[in-house]
Amino acid sequence: MGRSSSRVPARAEPGSSRAYPGPEGRDRTRGRRLRVVLADDHPVVRAGLRHILDSGDTIEVVAEAEDGRTLLRRVQALSPDVVVMDVSMPELNGIEATRAIRRQFPTTRVLVLSVHGAEAVVLDAVAAGAAGYLLKETATEELQRAVSAVARGEGYFSPGVAGLLVNRLNERARQRPLLSAREREVVQLISEGERLGQIAAKLFVSIATVKSHRANAMRKLSIRTTADLIRYAIRGGLSPL
Template structure:
């Protein structure tokens, strides 16, 4: 049996090169292709038929969740290893539901990524220790759905995702800047998200970032 054939999908070139350098040193792993966006990943998946796809969930043209669903729908047999800077329980669970076999935090991408690739190639699932702890906590306490956002909170989230500053959001919604900040904090608390980038990804994924 030959080495595990891996397709790397990561939009940051330096990160992709670093991952390739780590994996290329291993005799039982062969990096057969690299992609910087979802469109290229879909094309290379068909052409190269890799055994494993290491997939950053924060791609510029399509979320990793949607890309995983597309890959599975298009008949890809590759095992999906999700790679993310975000170890949020909801991201993890959505990737698993989409069909990912492993989830590795970028902060643990060295040895943990190698373990994940080896595990999924052998037919197993794999979660790095940081993610395993999150999943265990979710199983103990139950993974509750996010509380619904109010109309004004959805308006604020949409404008935040569009890159609007607090003052501009306040002007558009005819509310004070301090009220915008209160809504933003409430949204982050409800969704268990911690940065504007997290909010933006959530809004895009939920179709809330449009005009």
């Protein structure tokens, strides 16, 4: 349990799980034990997971749940730092439970622990808001480390899962329609509050040309409104706002 996970690399390397820095920022759990709720429909599995997590002095299992709806009630009542759950559960599956937790209790992080490593299942879990995904075959040696990582606002994934996600991101990056340098310039100036006439004067082009660049950028990004274009610029670092 002593080996610490490395930060996210440019590409996943086989054989080691990865802790991915997340956007949550400051660790709100510093100085106290992490409060965890376990969710799995097999009592023997829950007992084993509890034994692993309770064996140290940094994590406390505060409740268990045997199905997704019971899990939501436990989270509402206890506000845990992390939920460790299986994908396959009665009443409400782990994917939908993850989505509900992230929507209703956004301070609680979700770590999925499952035998399912299929791409569709992993991507659905991440899209639903899971901060980490461990295959049960690696749980014994990595579970405490994974819980601590997601509680800090990081992501944590088993090696095969991390590789799958990186491959999918690389595929999306290759397919993403890139803006030209002039289109990026126009988008940035729009996000900074410049009017079309001002942009045209700065770039020494006509207003019609500015409109054309704006339209091309919005088409490539599948964006329909100027407000969405501004949000894209801010999120993508094109604007200092």
